[in-house]
Amino acid sequence: MSFRITIIAGARPNFMKIAPIIHAIDAAKSKGERLDYRLVHTGQHYDKNMSGSFFEQLNIPEPHVNLECSGGTQAEQTAAILIHFERELLANPADLVLVVGDVTSTMACALVAQKLHIKVAHVEGGIRSHDWSMPEEINRLVTDSITDYFFTTSELANSNLLKEGKAEDQIFYVGNTMIDTLLKQRANFKQPSIWSQLDLRPKEYIVMTLHRPANVDEESQLKAMIDEIIHHTRELPLIFPVHPRTAKILERLEITHPRLHTIAPLGYLEFNYLVEKARAVITDSGGITEEASILNVPCMTMRDNTERPETISLGTNELVGTDPKSIKPYLEKLFAGEWKQTKTIPLWDGKTAQRIVSHILKLIAN
Structure with a gap:
């Protein structure tokens, strides 16, 4: 048996x-x-x-x-x-x-x-x-x-x-095991339709994901965070796959900007295609910090703590915090070309x- x-x-x-x-x-x-x-x-x-x-x-x-x-x-x-x-x-x-x-x-x-x-x-x-x-x-x-x-x-x-x-x-x-899947599927990453729609170019856009209640449920916090990100990302398009619940909040707040592109959530292969070619990722997801680190893409985490500190000590992740004003120096560092590179993360x-x-x-x- x-x-x-x-x-x-x-x-x-x-x-x-x-x-x-x-x-x-x-x-x-x-x-x-x-x-x-x-x-x-x-x-x-x-x-x-x-x-x-x-x-x-x-x-x-x-x-x-x-x-x-x-x-x-x-x-x-x-x-x-x-x-x-x-x-x-x-x-x-x-x-x-x-x-x-x-x-x-x-x-x-x-x-x-x-x-x-x-x-x-x-x-x-x-x-x-x-x-x-x-x-x-x-x-x-x-x-x-x-x-x-x-x-x-x-x-x-x-x-x-x-x-x-x-x-x-x-x-x-x-x-x-998340990295097992990432490495196995990397050759299969698939260009999403937003790529051609916006005529995106490698390293010339930023991917955003925000879903944690501390960031999205308080409307003034979400608005302040997005305003700061828009203000300090120069001319780069911001690609923001949005959960439906967050989309409703954004709609109420009437947050719009020519560079801010809110889109429906993407499939695994399509999302990681965007991440791999992005100038940087701004997120509050633990899993994305792991993937961005292995793909050697600069990652800014809008949280006050992380359960994945190896993405900071060995990866490309930085813990920005939840104060919207705290993101400016990290974006300045990114645009100055001073972001750290991923080292080998054991196993x-x-x-x-x-x-x-x-x-x-x-x-x-x-």
Whole structure:
């Protein structure tokens, strides 16, 4: 009988993290390893871009099941995932539940698994922002408090887990599966329609993404931030893929400018095509700071903290903060040609998923 792994994904970034793990499991199976998986999409985030073509782009099969737990408050969504995933796991038992990242599904599915006495592995375990106002930080802390095995992205994550009382034999320093996907798909990046529509040129535009409540929910904060960015980006077009909720706020604020181009969210290959060729990225997304660093694109993070400090110490990321006035010196540094270059980030080499599956096989053997 095969060792059964249930893999959880709740939001689009999760699929980028699990795609290489699925490929590594398939590779192990082709060599005769008794390993199998069931892919569960909790449906936490509805994403119209996540159609068949999305899974085709990442070369992974459609999920075996979609629990369709979208909408509602944090508590309502957590409750829905708990109920639906318990039914799923009772109907399709597993030997290991593998969760990734820090979304609500990560925490809820880990909880269900442990209460059904099924071991839990957390990919990206141990990262910390130390900011309890972030729902993701609560998800990380709760998940890691009940996780059996941790697959970590950095030495700092290992250190965090050891300080929290985890044993060394629970922690496996493997690298970053998001980078596995990025490096594998880099040759397939796809020019979005906005490229020709605006006649964009490499290194002659800036990509923006803002989605965190601290930046977009307070209208005066969002307006001040965008005004500062516009004021200090010279003649460069600003390409801003906008979440529908943020788009409504922008519409109310009547923020318009000839250089500010708000567009619908892009597919993975299209978005990273823009990032790779951008002069810089201004964002509040942790995942984008990782991708920008590996692509060696200057990155400014509009947050007061980060759970990915290696993107600052070894990558192209700088922590700007949430005060709109703080971005000016960073943009001046960019235009002066003084931005730092990415150094090698240990184990962010495209082979993380292979290491994860190798460790799982050793755990099975033991």
